[in-house]
Amino acid sequence: MRVTTVTIRDVARKAGVSPMTVSRVINDSARVSPDARARVEQAIAELGYVPSRLARGLSAQRTGTLALIVPDVANPFFTLIVRGSEDVARRAGYRVILCDTRADLEIEREVIEEMIAHRVEGILIAPVSDRSLVHLRRLAKFAVPYVLVDRTVRGVEADAVLGDSAAGAQQLIEHLISLGHRRIGMIIESDDVSTARERRQGYRAALEASGLHVDPAIIVEATVDPSGGLDGMRRLLQMSDRPTAVFTVNSLVALGAIEAVRAAGLEVPDDVALVCFDDIEYASRLYPFLTVMEQPAETFGTLGTQLLLERIENRGPQRARVVVLPGEFVVRKSCGAVAA
Amino acid sequence: MRVTTVTIRDVARKAGVSPMTVSRVINDSARVSPDARARVEQAIAELGYVPSRLARGLSAQRTGTLALIVPDVANPFFTLIVRGSEDVARRAGYRVILCDTRADLEIEREVIEEMIAHRVEGILIAPVSDRSLVHLRRLAKFAVPYVLVDRTVRGVEADAVLGDSAAGAQQLIEHLISLGHRRIGMIIESDDVSTARERRQGYRAALEASGLHVDPAIIVEATVDPSGGLDGMRRLLQMSDRPTAVFTVNSLVALGAIEAVRAAGLEVPDDVALVCFDDIEYASRLYPFLTVMEQPAETFGTLGTQLLLERIENRGPQRARVVVLPGEFVVRKSCGAVAA
DNA sequence: GATGGTTGTGTTACCGATAACAGATCGTGA
DNA sequence: TCACGATCTGTTATCGGTAACACAACCATC
Numbered sequence: 241m242r243v244t245t246v247t248i249r250d251v252a253r254k255a256g257v258s259p260m261t262v263s264r265v266i267n268d269s270a271r272v273s274p275d276a277r278a279r280v281e282q283a284i285a286e287l288g289y290v291p292s293r294l295a296r297g298l299s300a301q302r303t304g305t306l307a308l309i310v311p312d313v314a315n316p317f318f319t320l321i322v323r324g325s326e327d328v329a330r331r332a333g334y335r336v337i338l339c340d341t342r343a344d345l346e347i348e349r350e351v352i353e354e355m356i357a358h359r360v361e362g363i364l365i366a367p368v369s370d371r372s373l374v375h376l377r378r379l380a381k382f383a384v385p386y387v388l389v390d391r392t393v394r395g396v397e398a399d400a401v402l403g404d405s406a407a408g409a410q411q412l413i414e415h416l417i418s419l420g421h422r423r424i425g426m427i428i429e430s431d432d433v434s435t436a437r438e439r440r441q442g443y444r445a446a447l448e449a450s451g452l453h454v455d456p457a458i459i460v461e462a463t464v465d466p467s468g469g470l471d472g473m474r475r476l477l478q479m480s481d482r483p484t485a486v487f488t489v490n491s492l493v494a495l496g497a498i499e500a501v502r503a504a505g506l507e508v509p510d511d512v513a514l515v516c517f518d519d520i521e522y523a524s525r526l527y528p529f530l531t532v533m534e535q536p537a538e539t540f541g542t543l544g545t546q547l548l549l550e551r552i553e554n555r556g557p558q559r560a561r562v563v564v565l566p567g568e569f570v571v572r573k574s575c576g577a578v579a580a
Numbered sequence: 581m582r583v584t585t586v587t588i589r590d591v592a593r594k595a596g597v598s599p600m601t602v603s604r605v606i607n608d609s610a611r612v613s614p615d616a617r618a619r620v621e622q623a624i625a626e627l628g629y630v631p632s633r634l635a636r637g638l639s640a641q642r643t644g645t646l647a648l649i650v651p652d653v654a655n656p657f658f659t660l661i662v663r664g665s666e667d668v669a670r671r672a673g674y675r676v677i678l679c680d681t682r683a684d685l686e687i688e689r690e691v692i693e694e695m696i697a698h699r700v701e702g703i704l705i706a707p708v709s710d711r712s713l714v715h716l717r718r719l720a721k722f723a724v725p726y727v728l729v730d731r732t733v734r735g736v737e738a739d740a741v742l743g744d745s746a747a748g749a750q751q752l753i754e755h756l757i758s759l760g761h762r763r764i765g766m767i768i769e770s771d772d773v774s775t776a777r778e779r780r781q782g783y784r785a786a787l788e789a790s791g792l793h794v795d796p797a798i799i800v801e802a803t804v805d806p807s808g809g810l811d812g813m814r815r816l817l818q819m820s821d822r823p824t825a826v827f828t829v830n831s832l833v834a835l836g837a838i839e840a841v842r843a844a845g846l847e848v849p850d851d852v853a854l855v856c857f858d859d860i861e862y863a864s865r866l867y868p869f870l871t872v873m874e875q876p877a878e879t880f881g882t883l884g885t886q887l888l889l890e891r892i893e894n895r896g897p898q899r900a901r902v903v904v905l906p907g908e909f910v911v912r913k914s915c916g917a918v919a920a
Numbered sequence: 921g922a923t924g925g926t927t928g929t930g931t932t933a934c935c936g937a938t939a940a941c942a943g944a945t946c947g948t949g950a
Numbered sequence: 951t952c953a954c955g956a957t958c959t960g961t962t963a964t965c966g967g968t969a970a971c972a973c974a975a976c977c978a979t980c
Contacts, residue, residue, distance in 0.1 A: 245722075247936055258960050263938060273958060288721060293697045294638045295936030298965050303634065314663050316656070316862065323654050326680050335694060337645075338678040340666050347670075354675060357633045381628065382585075466865060495865045522656065523863035525806060525835045530866070587966055598930050603968060613928060635966035639935045 324541025385551035409442025425458035425483030427472035469496025485513035509576030531575035664881025725891035749782025765798035765823030767812035809836025825853035849916030871915035
């Protein structure tokens with residue numbers, strides 16, 4: 241059992257060539273005589289040599305590493321993005337360092353510093369909010385290419401892969417209106433997250449198009465997880481003039497909202513209809529319940545990573561490319577359109 | 581906008597000291613005069629200097645990076661492990677590179693080579709199967725500490741954090757027996773995955789303890805995902821003497837199994853009772869249906885990472901530590917114990 | 921005032937690879 | 951036969967840090 245690492249020099253000595261020739265063999269770069277190549281390969285096999293990416297990265301100024309920064313790895317939506325990104329990266333010979341910011345700006349700041357220190361070649365990021373701006377500026381300062389996924393940031397022009405939040409929300413709300421709802425609430429996060437902002441717009445547009453009044457009282461802010469939904473729905477239910485239908489910013493919030501409805505002795509959709517963004521794949525398989533605007537999450541990851549690789553390799557146009565992927569409207573029981 | 585990187589030498593020049601003094605400041609290592617320290621910090625701030633982890637890693641032989649290798653990042657069980665591991669690693673000043681093997685031995689081999697090349701300081705791994713043995717030997721050869729999570733590998737003695745698969749399976753089966761079932765099928769993966777092996781043992785032990793016959797015909801092998809469950813249950817339902825209850829290796833398989841039951845015009849638990857390992861957090865919130873042996877997945881991640889860090893820092897005993905965490909038996913509707 | 925220990929800082933070499941250049945060998949055509 | 955290009959290989963410097971040692975300045979002690 242070896243303790244010290246086998247280096248390129250050890251291989252060179254054993255093969256009776258210079259380190260440079262070994263380097264050429266492992267990089268398949270310039271021409272090497274069949275004879276030398278064979279001896280080097282033999283030596284590599286015998287010594288069990290694995291070239292250090294650190295040394296390579298330092299000298300070649302290429303680490304072969306990307307970073308993927310998301311606000312919540314446990315959210316199935318982001319998990320799919322992770323999977324898609326990982327896959328494309330691997331095929332292109334890159335590794336992915338995954339960072340979970342837990343939707344915390346300070347953690348986001350830290351991980352971005354870390355990734356700069358790691359000299360990752362590019363970053364795919366679903367930023368915490370508009371206040372991530374300074375972090376992205378930092379990336380720009382260090383000339384680290386990055387691509388936004390799922391969310392934009394005010395004042396930033398960069399490649400991005402997004403869902404159509406405004407249109408999606410509008411469609412969801414229009415559906416509720418078509419079912420006869422006139423008082424539609426919303427549980428959503430703060431306005432400085434682009435998706436939330438756009439979904440609010442869609443909400444508003446749908447109401448206004450039908451000549452309905454937008455009542456700020458039934459738009460409640462919450463954290464983006466089941467507990468936020470629980471809390472938000474609880475507040476809505478307490479109102480004297482409570483909504484007959486509610487739109488939540490995503491499916492995790494919807495889960496909490498459902499719990500609140502049940503805890504109040506009520507039911508979805510009988511007492512409160514519910515629609516939201518993002519499907520929960522496994523949950524829907526077990527129990528197709530939520531009416532959702534499903535986004536192609538894995539494609540967010542694959543496409544985003546492809547754009548990133550193009551930036552890294554300096555292919556692609558100067559101008560930022562923004563890809564907006566439409567969602568798929570899936571009607572299930574929670575909206576009350578079909579028998580529960 | 582800078583293109584070339586700011587190095588320790590640039591900082592040194594600006595601060596009027598040697599690079600070594602700068603190194604001391606950024607590492608908080610040896611003593612540095614308050615005056616020099618102030619000048620260095622000033623220079624770092626003005627230049628926006630971020631030390632390269634590559635260079636540091638190369639020269640100090642420490643990368644501050646761990647790898648986490650799992651067979652399926654999209655499986656909620658492993659996602660929770662990821663989250664736990666990430667969290668502990670960050671607090672200890674380590675970054676985590678996440679690798680998804682997709683339960684493919686060849687991909688596992690590749691990512692392990694990659695991680696050796698990256699000179700990660702340690703690896704937390706849920707191995708594909710017993711055939712991962714050669715990969716782990718490779719890690720041992722390179723003196724890379726590793727800790728097993730969720731699964732062991734035959735012939736390997738290493739730190740491990742595991743669930744109690746045998747006891748858990750036994751309890752699930754005993755529950756089915758107590759409900760009156762006498763013909764209990766199983767959908768499970770190949771025997772060379774330790775968890776599957778142990779769950780088979782628990783299954784067998786429970787049956788034998790009740791004097792029931794173990795019928796190999798109703799033990800079917802399948803891939804560990806919904807499609808495997810679908811396929812496995814389909815086969816079981818075709819039998820003339822089909823089981824009245826089925827145990828699936830985990831909840832994703834159970835989802836597929838339920839689909840097969842429904843596709844056959846039957847229902848769970850009325851026609852077939854169902855139990856399995858691992859909860860699907862979000863699904864259960866929406867619809868508490870599956871009777872499961874829930875494992876503390878996030879703890880697998882946190883504890884495993886702690887053990888790993890101890891190995892890396894050479895704390896902890898020589899001998900391998902194997903932690904077995906008990907699961908929590910959660911009775912819901914799928915087993916038929918309560919009214920559906 | 922010589923001795924010895926602390927404190928702060930610089931020098932040198934090296935971590936493990938690669939880029940850039942230089943040189944050696946060989947075949948080919950004039 | 952000589953010049954020239956093609957092919958292969960080695961040398962040197964460098965990527966951006968740090969370890970190990972050296973050394974100067976200062977203080978306390980006898």
